Amino acid sequence: MPHVQRHHGTGITAVVVGGGVGGIMTALECWRKGIQVRIFERSLKPETEGDFFSIGPSACKAFEHWPVAKEEHEATSYDFCLSYHKQNGEHIYGPVPLAVTTTNEAGETTTNTIRVHRHLRSKFQKVLLKQLTEIGVAIEYNHRAVKYDETNDKAIVEFENGVRVEADLVVAADGVGTKSFEVVTRKEVRARSSGYAIYRTAYPVEFATADPEVDSKFPLLPSGQSYAQMWVGPDMHMFISRTEDIFSWSLTHKETSADSAETWYGTHSKCTPADVVQFLEKTLGSCPDILRKVFNTTPEDHLVDWKILWRDPQPLWTSRKGRVVQLGDAAHTFVPSSGNGATQAIEDAMSLASCLEIGGKSNVPMALRVHNLLRNQAHRHHTNWGLVAQNPQAIKESYDRWLWAHDAEQYAYENYGKALQHLITGAPFKNTNAAPGYVYRAWNIDELLAKQEAGIPIEV
Ligand SMILES: Cc1cc2nc3c(=O)[nH]c(=O)nc-3n(C[C@H](O)[C@H](O)[C@H](O)COP(=O)(O)OP(=O)(O)OC[C@H]3O[C@@H](n4cnc5c(N)ncnc54)[C@H](O)[C@@H]3O)c2cc1C
Incomplete structure (x- = not known):
């Protein structure tokens, strides 16, 4: 069986809360980067609910390091062609593969066919779970997190059943209703x-x-x-x-x-x-x-x-003392038709594990802050999820090169030092994982809905 290459031990201990796509991928990537990891989930067993979601090309890069999971991910995913119709069924065009206008590395406009892997959620979860079992990490079910806390050198999570666990860091991958807001932002941003x-x-x-x-x-x-x-x-x-x-x-x-x-x-x-x-x-x-x-x-x-x-986007995913970090839907929500929730959760996992490896055991809080900085920009730009319910074809437009070609692991390796300098000395730092020329403006859901109601185009 092809072997997963595990990096040298870092001595870091991590606890992941949530056994969804984001949590499992975080456990896998942390293990691969030499971090000792435990993962807890509130349900009693693996959940098979759900239908289809998309795993974009940027997230597929994670599988390059997991040969068995890669093979199964390819084998279990579906390759769709799509045709477009009016609401009475009248044919408009297609079927066509997902082809998008994008730019090549020279910056020239080109039409690419981008393979977006469509997965039945239950099958995809099974692929990830099998991989987790193979590396000897078992999800500890029936653990519902009720409180996250931290000291200067430990993160703590308490479960409803009275169990209390400590580690160098805790990853809150507990979905859209995360219980981590108290320790991260001090105020709950309700979904x-x-x-x-x-x-x-x-x-x-x-x-x-x-x-x-x-x-x-x-x-x-x-x-x-x-x-x-x-x-x-x-x-x-x-x-x-x-x-x-x-x-x-x-x-x-x-x-x-x-x-x-x-x-x-x-x-x-x-x-x-x-x-x-x-x-x-x-x-x-x-x-x-x-x-x-x-x-x-x-x-x-x-x-x-x-x-x-x-939820309104919020830029801070890391607790004050830098021991707890939100990840996946817990950090940022995407509507399903944006096709981005699982993809972004996987990218988060790749980025977080890389930052922890680079920072090392004595720099966990800073590694979490760097990860937050490196990832946040990308999410802030994904405002397309506000309009896809009204205009689902916006998803096509959003697969631009900066988005699908992103490699979250490589990006962390290349930018960790500059981001760290920025956080310590205030030296200039600009993320490049965003649409070229895009200037970020803060936004919230009410604003977006008001624009939509008034027929004002929403920036993608
Ligand atoms: C059962 C289920 C079915 C889904 N079906 C679809 C679908 O059909 N299409 C689609 O686009 N998206 C679906 N999603 C959402 C999609 O999986 C996520 O948007 C995306 O994968 C991001 O993953 P995540 O790990 O951040 O969040 P999630 O996938 O939501 O995972 C969060 C995990 O945390 C667990 N959890 C929550 N609270 C606690 C707590 N307090 N303590 C411990 N564990 C906790 C949850 O049980 C869940 O397993 C589904 C999610 C779930 C949980």
Whole structure:
């Protein structure tokens, strides 16, 4: 079996809270960089919920160091072609692979075909979990973090079951409802409703192909490749996709309920195909017959109406004494249609582990601050997640070179020293992991929604 090359031991101990994509990848990358790591998760066992998400090219770079996981990641991911349609199903163009206008290294404009790996969340989690098991790190389930704390030389996390764990650092990778705000910002930045929700589901393809019309309208491509249709209309868009083993559909729509619980699980309610038909009849006046047929292939209890939550961006992810750091959705939220949440969590993991390795055991707080500085710029620029619910094609535009070609590990190695100088002496430092020419302006969700309401274009 191909071997993972582990770096020299650093003597650093790390605790990761949260066994999602961000947490597991952090545990893997920390282990690889010679850090002793433990990982805790509140659920009782691995969670298989969820449907599809995207892993962008920048995150795929993490697998270069994990040969077995890389092979499985390639084998389990889906390569989609996409066609675009009006909300009544009328064809606009496609199917086409995800091709984007971008720039090459010489700065010339070119059209590239960028492979974005689409993954069924449950399969991707399994790939990561298997890798974790292979290196001998086991997730400690049934540990719900309730409090993060720190001293000058230790980070502490307390769990609901009374267990208290200390380490050189604690990584809060506990998702959008993280309990780490008290120690990081001293004030909670609550996740709130974006005003949109998604009816979403994924199930074995046999349920869908049992209806001959659904089978023929949503075929695999002649090459056997997975095929998705995007139907776009005012204030809503729909994805219907078919792979060799999974059929999936989702409908992003405006939601009116003020309810916004703060966990992935708590943000959705079970619903039925009849609810979706009723919704379309109410908003569009009718529901196309083929959609009614698609909805009706959904197995019982497989459909959820998932509220999209977001938080105002906040630049600080590291606690005052530099012992606790937020990572992934705990640090920054992305709406699902931006296709960026899992990708950014993986990039965070690569950056954090590299900074810790460079800084060493005696410089953990500074390493966390450098990581925060190196990563923050990129996230601040991803304002596209504000408009994708309205204009999902914005995701295409956002795959510019600076974004997809980024190597978070190499970036940390190359920029750690300069970022450190900046933090210690105030020497000038400018991140380069941002759209060329872009000048950051602080923003918040209310501002974004007001612009959207007034029809003012939102900068991507
Ligand atoms: C069950 C589930 C299903 C998902 N399905 C989809 C999907 O279909 N499409 C999509 O785009 N995105 C989905 N996501 C979100 C997506 O995985 C994340 O946006 C992205 O991968 C970033 O990962 P993360 O590790 O930062 O956060 P998450 O993936 O949300 O992981 C956070 C982890 O922390 C755990 N946790 C939370 N609070 C605590 C606590 N107090 N103590 C200990 N552990 C805690 C959670 O159980 C979870 O395992 C899903 C997330 C989850 C948890």
